[in-house]
Amino acid sequence: MPEYKHAIVIGGSMSGLLAARVLTGHFAKVTLIERDTFPPVGQHRRGVPQSRHTHGLLCSGRAVLEKLFPGLSSALVQQGAVMGDTVRDARWFNEGACLARPVSGLEGLLVTRPLLEGTVRERLRAIANFQSVEDATVSMLLLNGDRSQVTGVRVSRGGAEETYDADLVVDASGRGSKSPEWLAQLGYETPRVEEVQISLSYTTRMFRRRPDHLNGDVAAIIPPTPEGKRGGVMLAQEDNRWTVTLISHFGPAAPLELDGFREFARTLPGPYIWEVVKDAEPVTEPIGAKFPASVRRRYEKLHRFPQRYVVVGDAVCSFNPIYGQGMSVAALESQVLDACVRQGLDDAGRRFFAQATPVVDIPWSIAVGNDLRMKETVGPRNAGVNFINWYMSKLHRAAHHDDRVSLAFHRVANLLAPPPSVMHPSIAWRVLWGNLFSRAAR
Numbered sequence: 001m002p003e004y005k006h007a008i009v010i011g012g013s014m015s016g017l018l019a020a021r022v023l024t025g026h027f028a029k030v031t032l033i034e035r036d037t038f039p040p041v042g043q044h045r046r047g048v049p050q051s052r053h054t055h056g057l058l059c060s061g062r063a064v065l066e067k068l069f070p071g072l073s074s075a076l077v078q079q080g081a082v083m084g085d086t087v088r089d090a091r092w093f094n095e096g097a098c099l100a101r102p103v104s105g106l107e108g109l110l111v112t113r114p115l116l117e118g119t120v121r122e123r124l125r126a127i128a129n130f131q132s133v134e135d136a137t138v139s140m141l142l143l144n145g146d147r148s149q150v151t152g153v154r155v156s157r158g159g160a161e162e163t164y165d166a167d168l169v170v171d172a173s174g175r176g177s178k179s180p181e182w183l184a185q186l187g188y189e190t191p192r193v194e195e196v197q198i199s200l201s202y203t204t205r206m207f208r209r210r211p212d213h214l215n216g217d218v219a220a221i222i223p224p225t226p227e228g229k230r231g232g233v234m235l236a237q238e239d240n241r242w243t244v245t246l247i248s249h250f251g252p253a254a255p256l257e258l259d260g261f262r263e264f265a266r267t268l269p270g271p272y273i274w275e276v277v278k279d280a281e282p283v284t285e286p287i288g289a290k291f292p293a294s295v296r297r298r299y300e301k302l303h304r305f306p307q308r309y310v311v312v313g314d315a316v317c318s319f320n321p322i323y324g325q326g327m328s329v330a331a332l333e334s335q336v337l338d339a340c341v342r343q344g345l346d347d348a349g350r351r352f353f354a355q356a357t358p359v360v361d362i363p364w365s366i367a368v369g370n371d372l373r374m375k376e377t378v379g380p381r382n383a384g385v386n387f388i389n390w391y392m393s394k395l396h397r398a399a400h401h402d403d404r405v406s407l408a409f410h411r412v413a414n415l416l417a418p419p420p421s422v423m424h425p426s427i428a429w430r431v432l433w434g435n436l437f438s439r440a441a442r
């Protein structure tokens with residue numbers, strides 16, 4: 001029997017869908033309110049412009065989605081999505097070479113964002129106590145008499161204003177979330193914002209994938225170096241396609257026109273993306289985007305926060321997407337939300353923020369740490385960051401030929417282990433040994 005009557009989720013992208021899914025286990029009714037009209041599965045929509053760019057689902061995120069929607073991965077694979085070992089089947093190019101590629105069992109899912117999101121949405125819609133209200137924009141929170149508790153939301157829909165009451169409201173409205181504004185209007189303090197400016201340009205295009213490409217491997221990830229500041233990600237997708245995103249920090253974006261796009265790919269630190277795009281057939285028009293900064297709102301530091309209110313997903317933290325972690329963070333946060341609601345609704349927001357902080361710390365430290373290697377990046381630097389980046393470059397070098405070091409890195413990248421795990425003595429001595437060995441070999 002559900003413990004509570006009604007929950008509202010603001011925003012129907014990945015964080016909102018997954019939050020709504022776990023709340024259907026606790027509330028008699030869950031209402032998801034979304035600004036857009038949902039399109040058919042597989043089609044883009046305005047509220048998620050990033051869906052036109054490369055998206056991959058890490059092992060940790062896939063495992064949660066599979067738990068929430070059993071059989072989802074195989075249903076997507078039947079529609080052409082590609083399941084792959086994120087280590088054995090992918091080429092991660094760091095510090096001048098590929099990291100070692102042992103069998104890891106860390107299975108990720110490669111599928112276009114509209115097919116993934118649309119399929120999750122259809123599964124959710126099939127749950128009896130779930131409903132969605134589309135073309136509806138949440139414009140304000142409603143509070144009780146002494147302003148201690150959120151009791152619902154005000155919604156603009158088709159020119160009219162409506163109100164919805166709820167026992168719990170979850171804000172999953174993404175990076176542009178109005179929560180800080182709403183909190184300020186209601187007399188609450190707003191979260192401190194941490195920003196790391198990375199001036200990132202994205203250019204994405206899809207190409208026909210041939211069986212001979214990359215000897216059958218399904219992904220190439222080439223992070224930018226501090227010197228070149230150019231990188232790329234290329235992932236296999238349904239319908240025998242590659243999605244290729246070329247990125248540039250603090251410089252001109254990769255050109256949209258084909259020859260310029262190919263030439264840019266040739267200038268990346270590693271060859272794999274260029275080897276494919278140099279003569280592959282383009283199958284979509286190119287599209288560009290800007291990502292000026294990683295942004296983290298420190299809700300966990302607030303002293304006062306209204307009861308019955310939670311903020312999740314990109315609304316809390318949105319970081320450099322090159323490592324493909326945002327949807328997996330949304331999935332892991334849904335598990336934190338589930339556990340918090342299981343313990344009751346009192347102080348659910350503050351308990352959620354406290355327990356979600358270590359989940360967010362991992363991708364934030366990976367993305368920001370790596371970005372701070374570029375001297376142009378604007379963000380808080382300290383001796384610790386410099387040491388970690390020095391260590392990571394040594395770790396990547398050792399990982400070129402040491403399976404265990406490579407696996408330790410990939411467990412962190414897949415959000416399955418905390419970053420300090422790569423400094424465990426059993427790994428650190430292999431890093432030391434690997435670097436001595438390679439220097440001796442040179």
Ligand SMILES: Cc1cc2nc3c(=O)[nH]c(=O)nc-3n(C[C@H](O)[C@H](O)[C@H](O)COP(=O)(O)OP(=O)(O)OC[C@H]3O[C@@H](n4cnc5c(N)ncnc54)[C@H](O)[C@@H]3O)c2cc1C
Pocket residue numbers: 010011012013014015016033034035036046047048050053054055056057058136137138139172173174175202289291312313314315321323324325326327328329330
């Ligand atoms: C270029 C790029 C590439 C990325 N690649 C990857 C990747 O490979 N792998 C990965 O895991 N992640 C990736 N991400 C991150 C990923 O897209 C997000 O982390 C993920 O979508 C979760 O975001 P969200 O659901 O919190 O917010 P969003 O996806 O931003 O969705 C917010 C939703 O809220 C709705 N909304 C907003 N305001 C209101 C309102 N007031 N009322 C009602 N509805 C509202 C919007 O219409 C939208 O549907 C990438 C991001 C970018 C920018």
